[in-house]
Amino acid sequence: MHIETTTPPDLAWQEEALCAQTGGDFFFPEPGSSVREAKRICALCPIRPACLEYALTNDERFGVWGGLSEKERLGLRRTSH
Numbered sequence: 001m002h003i004e005t006t007t008p009p010d011l012a013w014q015e016e017a018l019c020a021q022t023g024g025d026f027f028f029p030e031p032g033s034s035v036r037e038a039k040r041i042c043a044l045c046p047i048r049p050a051c052l053e054y055a056l057t058n059d060e061r062f063g064v065w066g067g068l069s070e071k072e073r074l075g076l077r078r079t080s081h
């Protein structure tokens with residue numbers, strides 16, 4: 001029997017990603033443009049906490065992740081340390 005010894009990165013949660021189903025383009029808006037639409041999708045997303053956690057852990061700088069813009073995540077990182 002073959003036993004898998006390497007653990008793939010845990011990205012299973014991304015299968016539930018609402019933005020992946022709606023098309024992710026507007027999650028990476030031009031600088032200065034509104035992220036309201038993206039946030040609206042995030043608010044309905046079942047995996048928002050995992051997504052936000054992933055973005056914070058991996059230092060994702062661009063776009064909306066877990067319902068927060070990059071500026072908001074930066075603020076969160078500052079206050080949580």
Ligand code: SF4
Nearest residue numbers: 017019042045051066
């Ligand atoms: S929380 Fe937002 S950015 Fe993250 S997977 Fe869900 S819809 Fe996409």
